[in-house]
Amino acid sequence: xxxxxxxKLSDQIPWCIDWKGHYYTYDEFVNQVQLFHGHLxxxxxxxxxxxxxxxxxxxxxxxxxxxxxxxxxLPDAIQILTPxxxxxxxxxxxxxxxxxxTLYDKYSGDGCRVFLDARKVxxxxxxxxxxxxxxxxxxxxxxxxxSEIKQAGDHILSHQPVRVAKQFLQKDHVGMRTLCPRCHxxxxxxxxKICSACQGNSPYVSPKETSNCR
Amino acid sequence: xxxxxxxKLSDQIPWCIDWKGHYYTYDEFVNQVQLFHGHLxxxxxxxxxxxxxxxxxxxxxxxxxxxxxxxxxLPDAIQILTPxxxxxxxxxxxxxxxxxxTLYDKYSGDGCRVFLDARKVxxxxxxxxxxxxxxxxxxxxxxxxxSEIKQAGDHILSHQPVRVAKQFLQKDHVGMRTLCPRCHxxxxxxxxKICSACQGNSPYVSPKETSNCR
Numbered sequence: 001x002x003x004x005x006x007x008k009l010s011d012q013i014p015w016c017i018d019w020k021g022h023y024y025t026y027d028e029f030v031n032q033v034q035l036f037h038g039h040l041x042x043x044x045x046x047x048x049x050x051x052x053x054x055x056x057x058x059x060x061x062x063x064x065x066x067x068x069x070x071x072x073x074l075p076d077a078i079q080i081l082t083p084x085x086x087x088x089x090x091x092x093x094x095x096x097x098x099x100x101x102t103l104y105d106k107y108s109g110d111g112c113r114v115f116l117d118a119r120k121v122x123x124x125x126x127x128x129x130x131x132x133x134x135x136x137x138x139x140x141x142x143x144x145x146x147s148e149i150k151q152a153g154d155h156i157l158s159h160q161p162v163r164v165a166k167q168f169l170q171k172d173h174v175g176m177r178t179l180c181p182r183c184h185x186x187x188x189x190x191x192x193k194i195c196s197a198c199q200g201n202s203p204y205v206s207p208k209e210t211s212n213c214r
Numbered sequence: 215x216x217x218x219x220x221x222k223l224s225d226q227i228p229w230c231i232d233w234k235g236h237y238y239t240y241d242e243f244v245n246q247v248q249l250f251h252g253h254l255x256x257x258x259x260x261x262x263x264x265x266x267x268x269x270x271x272x273x274x275x276x277x278x279x280x281x282x283x284x285x286x287x288l289p290d291a292i293q294i295l296t297p298x299x300x301x302x303x304x305x306x307x308x309x310x311x312x313x314x315x316t317l318y319d320k321y322s323g324d325g326c327r328v329f330l331d332a333r334k335v336x337x338x339x340x341x342x343x344x345x346x347x348x349x350x351x352x353x354x355x356x357x358x359x360x361s362e363i364k365q366a367g368d369h370i371l372s373h374q375p376v377r378v379a380k381q382f383l384q385k386d387h388v389g390m391r392t393l394c395p396r397c398h399x400x401x402x403x404x405x406x407k408i409c410s411a412c413q414g415n416s417p418y419v420s421p422k423e424t425s426n427c428r
Binding site: 036037038039041044067069071072073074075076077079083085086087088089090093094095096097098099100102109113115116118119131132133162163164165168172174176177179183184185186187188191195196197201202203204205 | 250251252253255258281283285286287288289290291293297299300301302303304307308309310311312313314316323327329330332333345346347376377378379382386388390391393397398399400401402405409410411415416417418419
């Protein structure tokens with residue numbers, strides 16, 4: 001993707017802007033989150049602001065890839081607002097579980113990392129409670145949480161320049177494939193003589209035990 | 215999600231139907247793929263048919279999760295046609311690299327696995343060339359490939375009942391979090407005294423070397 005043209009602000013303040021320059025008010029983004037993600041998650045609303053912040057910090061003429069340091073919520077903000085998806089390979093998810101994402105030049109690796117800043121969250125009691133998990137979900141004040149998120153905007157975020165290391169820039173090539181002599185399905189030769197699933201990594205118990213697929 | 219109500223066919227044959235019962239003609243799904251995935255990928259068109267096939271085989275009154283055995287293309291068909299996304303956790307991706315997906319009851323694990331059947335592909339020379347990677351991409355006949363995919367429909371697919379093993383049904387709980395004394399960001403306590411990124415798993419080279427984030 002290339003980053004959007006300079007933002008034209010209308011009377012309504014945008015909550016975030018996608019890579020094509022289409023802007024969403026807070027309510028519009030809430031709606032978009034519900035449509036794609038299935039429900040309204042606080043992390044995804046903040047995630048929209050984080051993607052917007054990273055897009056603003058990025059040069060306008062580069063093809064950007066995305067890296068997400070958490071698999072929870074945040075990847076969907078990237079998938080809604082950029083062309084980077086888990087299926088096209090332009091979005092990578094690392095299991096670091098930090099609340100951070102990076103948009104970077106897919107060739108050089110230079111990019112902008114945006115994170116929810118624990119120090120800045122101190123001023124927002126309900127965001128802090130949610131972020132630090134100080135109370136069980138059902139005891140959190142959801143209305144106040146969303147109100148604080150809306151007020152805080154990008155004041156709870158920080159960003160830093162980063163360079164993504166070369167090994168993360170390379171495409172994961174599957175290489176030659178062949179038929180597995182056990183399951184008779186195609187698999188990458190580099191997995192071995194039989195496919196990874198038949199080597200014991202299948203997520204299924206024996207299909208013979210079930211009869212639910214009609 | 216619960217599976218859609220019985221399908222009402224109009225004059226146009228649907229290529230696929232999403233979980234809400236909204237149907238897409240072949241051309242409409244091509245358009246949807248380009249919008250979400252960024253470009254038209256053969257695997258994603260077939261993936262749409264696979265999701266449709268799995269939805270048809272699934273009971274109508276269950277909450278379904280999705281499991282995808284490949285990270286390439288196929289997850290996006292699931293994200294377009296079901297409420298299961300990588301960010302909401304209802305879609306899991308396993309690096310088995312078989313061209314297969316499963317929709318399953320999120321509580322019992324009972325589900326339907328659909329795969330591109332290497333034996334059935336034999337009758338479709340251009341699909342076979344693409345699937346087995348018999349020629350480099352630039353030497354493949356793309357027009358013929360898409361024509362064969364459209365004609366073949368679900369005749370190149372097979373499905374089987376499966377039961378997803380219990381360990382895959384459990385939610386991945388992050389647990390207690392604390393501030394990392396090095397990067398001052400929140401991370402799961404179970405990673406250790408410092409966060410995983412600071413333990414050497416950071417995808418970045420030193421940010422001091424870069425200056426691209428303005």
